[in-house]
Amino acid sequence: EPEVTQTPSHQVTQMGQEVILRCVPISNHLYFYWYRQILGQKVEFLVSFYNNEISEKSEIFDDQFSVERPDGSNFTLKIRSTKLEDSAMYFCASSEALGIAKNIQYFGAGTRLSVL
Amino acid sequence: AQTVTQSQPEMSVQEAETVTLSCTYDTSESNYYLFWYKQPPSRQMILVIRQEAYKQQNATENRFSVNFQKAAKSFSLKISDSQLGDTAMYFCALLMDSNYQLIWGAGTKLIIKP
Numbered sequence: 001e002p003e004v005t006q007t008p009s010h011q012v013t014q015m016g017q018e019v020i021l022r023c024v025p026i027s028n029h030l031y032f033y034w035y036r037q038i039l040g041q042k043v044e045f046l047v048s049f050y051n052n053e054i055s056e057k058s059e060i061f062d063d064q065f066s067v068e069r070p071d072g073s074n075f076t077l078k079i080r081s082t083k084l085e086d087s088a089m090y091f092c093a094s095s096e097a098l099g100i101a102k103n104i105q106y107f108g109a110g111t112r113l114s115v116l
Numbered sequence: 117a118q119t120v121t122q123s124q125p126e127m128s129v130q131e132a133e134t135v136t137l138s139c140t141y142d143t144s145e146s147n148y149y150l151f152w153y154k155q156p157p158s159r160q161m162i163l164v165i166r167q168e169a170y171k172q173q174n175a176t177e178n179r180f181s182v183n184f185q186k187a188a189k190s191f192s193l194k195i196s197d198s199q200l201g202d203t204a205m206y207f208c209a210l211l212m213d214s215n216y217q218l219i220w221g222a223g224t225k226l227i228i229k230p
Contacts, residue, residue: 031216043161043207045217056216091161103149103211105218107161 002026006092006108013082014116021077021111023092032075033093033105034067036060043091049075082115089113118143120210122221129198130229136183137193137224139208147213150184150191155223156204164206167191195226203228 005024013019025032034046048055049067066078075094079086089112093105120141129135141150152164167175167184174182179199183192195202208221 033216035218042222043209043218043220045219048216058217089159093161103213104151104163104166105211106163107153109158109160112159 002028004092004094004106004108006090006111008111009109010112010114012114012116015084016081019079019082019113021079021090021092021113023075023077023108024073025075025092025094026096026106027073029094029096029106031055031095031097031103032067032069033095034077035091035093035107036088037091037110038085038088046077079113082113084115087113087115118145118210118212118219120208120219120221122208122224124224125222126225126227128227128229131198131200133198134194134196135198135226137195137206137208137226139191139193139221141189141191141208141210141219143189143210143212145212145214149211149213150182151209151211151218152180152182152191152193153207153209154202154204155207156201161207165193198228200228200230202226 007022032049037043045058047057047061064080068076089110091110092108095103095105148169150167154162154164165177165180179196181194205223207223209218
């Protein structure tokens with residue numbers, strides 16, 4: 001069964017450093033998403049991406065964050081200068097399309113980001 | 117604004133019992149989807165079941181079924197014949213047809229005891 005793959009599973013970084021979280025969405029999917037889950041809190045939407053553009057982003061997704069699809073398979077989330085409060089589980093998801101029956105978001109196993 | 121509320125932080129039942137997890141939501145839109153996701157200790161987010169708001173029939177997936185009450189804005193998950201592998205956090209989530217972002221509840225920690 002196709003699945004969303006995320007690497008690394010755990011990333012430890014120093015405050016102020018740049019990190020790139022990587023995701024390989026399901027191959028025939030066209031919409032890509034990042035969510036984060038701070039320990040003990042709700043899952044929060046960060047951004048959605050379609051046709052090489054951001055479709056929607058939340059208030060959390062400020063100038064410190066960026067997303068990119070550098071090639072035909074990878075989808076990345078970059079945090080330019082990490083803060084302690086960026087420590088969280090980051091989930092990548094993908095869906096085939098929008099609309100009825102096709103907007104099911106499938107999730108990767110997550111990357112745990114620890115900012116020290 | 118859309119919200120999702122899960123009022124049960126934690127539940128535990130004996131193996132083979134039936135358990136129902138509650139979820140209520142709020143949206144002013146008429147077309148939306150509701151989902152239950154499971155997050156086991158591995159922390160992978162796994163889709164359990166989904167329901168389109170325009171469908172009156174409750175969704176069923178093997179041992180998992182929902183009770184969707186649109187007027188009451190309620191979407192509960194029933195797990196029949198519970199198994200040890202059902203131990204996980206369960207999240208209720210809402211998705212509008214008009215946008216892209218899942219709105220999540222706070223989750224219910226379900227423990228299945230042997």
